[in-house]
Amino acid sequence: METAEIRRRFLDHFERNGHTVVPSASLISPDPSVLFTIAGMVPFIPYLTGQQPAPWARATSVQKCIRTSDIEEVGKTTRHGTFFQMNGNFSFGDYFKEGAIGYAWELITRAQADGGYGFDPAKIWVTVYHDDDEAAALWRKIAGLPEERIQRRGLKDNYWHTHQPGPGGPCSEIYYDRGPEHGPDGGPVVDEDRFLEIWNLVFMQEEITDVESQEKFRVVGDLPSKNIDTGMGMERVAYLLQGVDNMYETDQVFPVIERASELTGKRYGADHGDDVRMRVVGDHVRSSLMLIGDGVTPSNEGRGYVLRRLLRRSVRAMRLLGVDERTLPELLPVSRDAMKAAYPELESDFTRISRIAYAEEETFRKTLQTGTQIFDVAAADTKKAGQATLGGSTAFKLHDTYGFPIDLTLEMASEQGLAVDEGEFRRLMAEQRDRAKADARAKKTGGVDTSAYRELRAAGPTVFTGYEELRTDTRVRGLLRDGETVPAAHEGETVELVLDRTPFYAESGGQDSDAGLITADGTELEVLDVQRPVKGLIVHRVRVRKGELLSGQDVFAQVDPEWRVxxxxxxxxxxxxxxxxxxxxxxxxxxxxxxxxxxxxxxxxxxxxxxxxxxxxxxxxxxxxxxxxxxxxxxxxxxxxxxxxxxxxxxxxxxxxxxxxxxxxxxxxxxxxxxxxxxxxxxxxxxxxxxxxxxxxxxxxxxxxxxGIEGFRYLAKERTLVSQLADTLNVQPEQLPERVSRLVAQVRDAEKKLAALRAQELGAQAGQLAAGAKDVYGVRFVAHEAPAGSAADELRGLVLDVRGKLGSDAPSVVAMASVGSNGRPTVVVATNERAREWGLKAGSLVRVAAQTLGGGGGGKDDVAQGGGTDPAKTTEALGRVEHLVGETVTRGG
The missing domain is CATH 3.30.980.10 (Threonyl-trna Synthetase; Chain A, domain 2)
Incomplete structure (x- = not known):
């Protein structure tokens, strides 16, 4: 049964049973502290918690989800994936445990010919929360399950929440016995590979806060109504009904793996390492397709960084499988074709999606070159220091700056006979994640726990009057300072303020928030920012200019009219x-x-x-x-x-x-x-x-x-600039382009003449420099610091001239450095054929010099060039080249 058909049957089943079919929400989470939609119930949280009245008593959806916490485990096991689909049915104060269990049992055991999934009832096991006698009794009553196939578990396994403050409740999970070839008998408490979870029925009845872990949280109280939230794993049901071993082999993922196999000549199933890489490709290409489809673009932060990482991991996996050419143009259309039956918008929007993905692959291909040079220098230094482990800080720099996945660095290090300090790398990654989380929490909300906002939202939504008016009489619903409600705010303080009604536009949809004043008798507040931290609630960050503000006080809110215009x-x-x-x-x-x-x-x-x-x-x-x-x-x-x-x-x-x-x-x-x-x-x-x-x-x-007026001011400023230039050059404004072009041409001619004179001056030195060559263990060695301002091509020409004058009868090495007109140092090294026979290669020598200068470089064995950022170390850089020449010769190459 194809995945699209599994989806259709699920929605049809619940629609026939009075549920409204709700389209999937975007993969992009509306919560600024969460990057993606991570569960099927996320779009329904406001209704489950009672923050907003649900538009329907019953609903059903197939929600797109992304989880990336275990991204580096993708492919290594068959349990980890990034993109997945969660089939769900929801009840908002309507049916509860009996209805949820009944609907689920009916769908999974009804014959396929009658529109069900046709699972064998004798192979179904369930778990319930350890003291949920009601759920256990309902399973016996509705499904006729024997006691031994109803197992009880604790908070870790049978209590569900999002790991964020919000709704939670005990749950009952449905498992399917795949047979003895997959593990020992004894139900899911013994083995969850053989007994595979396919559906989780959550009896949502409590609101929780202070969430520290799956098992450690505080129950605030009962939700306004008992709700049902279920989640059926689409991919798991698909591979059971399609008779394959894992999610990677289902009809929505495996076509990409098949194409990867064709491109690489590697047979899937023949080698575990190759299989891991092909599974990474299958998963990441699909996830990238879905993310770009929902509007994410590659970047170096947030959601865009996750997308960039997924795309680059897939490209790297194909390179490790032996394909150096572009691969996404071959793979992405295959994923589109596998997914379009369920998501037709992927086909209609594929021109945009593919343009973004292919451009990112091309960018990464260029990045690989630069990052590889950095890695080569670090690896050479590590070996020179007699160490066998590359520093975690280097791995982190490659990851953070050049987008190298850690497995890429590990692979390259292994090729050099080195290990990587993964502990230090992961510590630096954790520090970065902590900083990112802290920034996300602090952004616009000052790190305030959203539970404080939800309590204020419970009194009803803030009424926005700003479409019709800029001045509104209103009342203070609540004041917050550092996440805690306070009864009053005093002169000089900055607090957050919630009003019953407001004309102030809260930042959203790209539009910045309004500015203005909120006043009362003897009190004046300056509005600094306006946000919507919780759906339906408008929060003003204000500075008390004078007076005192009390919770419950009547005030007058007025938007700055010039600002609004x-x-x-x-x-x-x-x-x-x-x-x-x-x-x-x-x-x-x-x-x-x-x-x-x-x-x-x-x-x-x-x-x-x-x-x-x-x-x-x-x-x-x-x-x-x-x-x-x-x-x-x-x-x-x-x-x-x-x-x-x-x-x-x-x-x-x-x-x-x-x-x-x-x-x-x-x-x-x-x-x-x-x-x-x-x-x-x-x-x-x-x-x-x-x-x-x-x-x-x-x-x-x-x-x-x-x-508006700023556009006029910009043009007026440009007009003044043009007038000043015209006066200075004594021409009419329309003659400026021709006059400036002529001046630029004159400057370029002068620069060329100066460069030619400088080249002659440098060339005249070649014989003198060759005559002064040092003997370094039998190698004729020339080191020279050229005058500041020498261009890189001039320096290179002088190096080659000197090498030519040294002849070919003895091994020769020439190394020169100069500080360019931009203040950055350049170094060039050249070797003759006899020197290369002795193991002296220009690329290796120049990397040592460039690293001393704070940069990198490379080239061929006969001539190579590098650069850096520290012009004060040119003498030291040339000295290191001489030292490496002697060291190479004395150890026999």
Whole structure:
């Protein structure tokens, strides 16, 4: 049974039993402290906790999930994978244990011909929480399971939560006996390879906090209602029903492994090491496909870093399997074809997805060259010091700076006969993760535990009035300082403030938060920031300028009107630029991120190459023509499905409710899902002036612009600059390009003449330098520091001239260094054929010198070049070359 059919039968079963089918949420978690959606129930947490009323009494979904905590174990075992799908059914205060058990038993044991999965009831085992007598009795009643196939376990195994403060509860897990060939008898408490868990029924009834581990947490109290949250592992059910041994061999993953096998000539199943690498490829290619599909792009932090790591691990695995050419163009389309039956959007969006993935592979191929040079220097130093272990700090640098997976460093070290200090590497990685987690917690929330926000949210959502008004009478619902609610705030303090109603826009959708004041009798607060740390709750960070503020006090909130005007211009300007990009470049130039504030905007979009000056001008003109047309701007609420039907564009990575706000400018010209504030007609934007265009990652570009009065000021500043240049050069402004070009040409001619004179001067030294060669254990050795400012090609020419004058009858080595006009040192080493016969190779010699200079280098055995950052060590660098020459000769090469 194909995975897509397993999915269809699951949803059909629960839809027939009164459940609303809910589409999968994005893989990108809306919680800033969590990178990805890690479980099927995550999108339903607000309903399970009672923070928001559930739109349905019963729901069912197949949720896309990503977990990367064990990424380095992927492929080594058949239990670890990054992307997976969780089939779930949910009840919000409707049915409870009996319903959950009944629905699950019916689906898994019903005959396949009747729409079920057809599992043999005699091979089903279950576990329940150790004191959950009710669940055990229901399994006996509904399924007729004998007591010996109902096993009891503790918190570690049969209590479920997300490892974050939130909902939790005892659970009952369903296992399938795969047979004696997979392990000993005795049920899941004895062996979980033979007895494979396929479904977890969670009886969600408690709210927990202070979560330290699976078993260590504090129960806050009962949830407002008893809920059901279940999770069936799609991949596990698939490999059981498809008669294969593990998730890698299912129909959605194995086609990629088969293609990898064809490309490498390695047979899957013949060698464990090769199998591990092919499983890494199968898993990571699929995960990368799904992440890019949901709007993640490679970067050096957060979600983008995880994606970059997945892509690079798959590329490296193929290299270790013997393929040095590009491989993603061969593998990614195979994964798309395997997944498109369940996720058809992957096919329609494949042009964008593939552009990003292929660009990242090309970037990594270049990175491999640079990183390998760094590794070679470190390995040589390690051996020279008589050590057998490469430092963990080197491995971390290769990982953090050059994107080398640790297994790549381990593999390269092994080839050199070295081990790696993995303990130090993992310590540095843990420190980095801790810093990242601390940054995520502190970002925008000051590290406040979200449970404090949830308590305030329980009183109802904050009513946002800012679409209709900028001034609102309201009441203080709560004050927080350092994560704790406080009764009052005093002059000079900075606190967080929650109001019942507010006109202040909270930062979201790329739009910065509003500025303004909150006042009461004798009290004035400056609004510094506005955020939504919990869905439905708006939190203001304020500084008490004067007076005292009390919880429960009536106040007057007023947005700075000039700030809001600028914010509306910038956000509407972002929509205009997005529409202009699509008009000029085509519909594939989709927005992938944005930020705007009064007077400024930046917009990231899917595109694989730089925009030339002509294209930039076309985009800028299209944007300003749209502004000049005075297009009406409207905002309409509608169901998400209808918004998709009319072609409203959604921002990648954003999550949307079933009811969405669609902002239109001139109808189809610009139609986007957006919660931001906008002008009422496009002419009110005033002006959009593009100021820059750059790369922000593989397959992604960024444009920046000034908007409104800031756009005018930018152009006025440029006009003044042009006028000053024209006056200085005594030409008309339109003659500036020709005049500047002529001056540049004159400067270049002068530089060429100076370089030629310098080369003659250096060349005249060649005979003198050759005549002064030293004897180093039979090797004619020349070391020389050329005058500062010598170009690298000049230095190289002098080295080769000296080597030529030394002749070929005796081994000769020439090493020279110079500090360039940029203040950075360069070193060049050359050897003749006799020297190379003695084991003296230019590449090895130059690496020693370059490392002394704080850099790296390499080249051929006869001539090599390197550089560094420390110009004060050129003498020492040449001395190290001489020392290595003597050491190599005396030890016989």
């Amino acid at each position: 600028g914010a509306c211009q910038a956000h509407s300007g972002t929509h205009v630029v997005h529409a202009a990009l699509r008009e000029v470049l085509g519909p594939q130039a989709l927005q992938s991120g944005s930020y705007n504030k009064p007077g400024y905007l930046r917009l990231d979009f899917a595109w694989g190459q730089a925009l030339g000056p002509v294209t930039r001008s076309e985009v800028e003109e299209a944007a300003n023509l749209g502004i000049r047309r005075d297009l009406p701007v409207s905002a309409t609420y509608m169901p998400l499905e209808k918004a998709r039907e009319i072609g409203a564009l959604a921002l990648f990575g954003e999550t949307y409710d079933e009811e969405v706000r669609v902002v239109e400018m001139g109808g189809e010209w610009s139609r986007e899902l957006c919660g931001g504030t906008h002008v009422s007609h496009s002419s009110q934007i005033g002006l959009v002036t593009l100021t820059g265009e750059s790369s922000v990652g593989a397959g992604s570009r960024r444009v920046e612009a000034f908007v």
